[in-house]
Amino acid sequence: MARQWLHPVWDEMLALPESFSSAQRVRLARVLEAGMLTTGEASDQEWLARIESAAQANPRDPTLQYLAGMACLHRGLWGRAQMLLAQAARSLQDDGLRRHAWRALAQLAEQRGDEAAAAQAWKRAADAGAG
Numbered sequence: 001m002a003r004q005w006l007h008p009v010w011d012e013m014l015a016l017p018e019s020f021s022s023a024q025r026v027r028l029a030r031v032l033e034a035g036m037l038t039t040g041e042a043s044d045q046e047w048l049a050r051i052e053s054a055a056q057a058n059p060r061d062p063t064l065q066y067l068a069g070m071a072c073l074h075r076g077l078w079g080r081a082q083m084l085l086a087q088a089a090r091s092l093q094d095d096g097l098r099r100h101a102w103r104a105l106a107q108l109a110e111q112r113g114d115e116a117a118a119a120q121a122w123k124r125a126a127d128a129g130a131g
Contacts (some may be wrong), residue, residue, distance in 0.1 A: 044074070055067070069087075
């Protein structure tokens with residue numbers, strides 16, 4: 001139900017990005033991300049498509065890249081998640097989102113058995129927390 005309420009806000013943010021502050025965009029991303037953990041399959045597919053479409057249409061928007069990466073991560077699309085989160089992590093201005101992106105990248109690297117990449121990502125996550 002929350003996503004239904006957020007749908008018009010999402011559409012407005014995409015249509016009029018200048019009408020949303022950076023903090024509002026980050027908050028919307030956090031709310032949508034939190035909802036990814038508690039919704040059903042059909043809703044997830046619909047929002048994954050919506051989020052990925054927005055990220056592809058706005059490749060320089062790190063918040064959308066982050067959100068698309070986290071949506072892919074929650075759906076088990078590891079390779080796509082890694083690519084999107086790596087793009088976002090380098091450009092995100094919000095410390096919390098940047099830290100969360102690096103943590104997700106560290107966990108993905110650990111799943112692949114790439115301990116060097118995992119250690120680097122954990123370090124960057126810690127640095128984002130200090131910044």
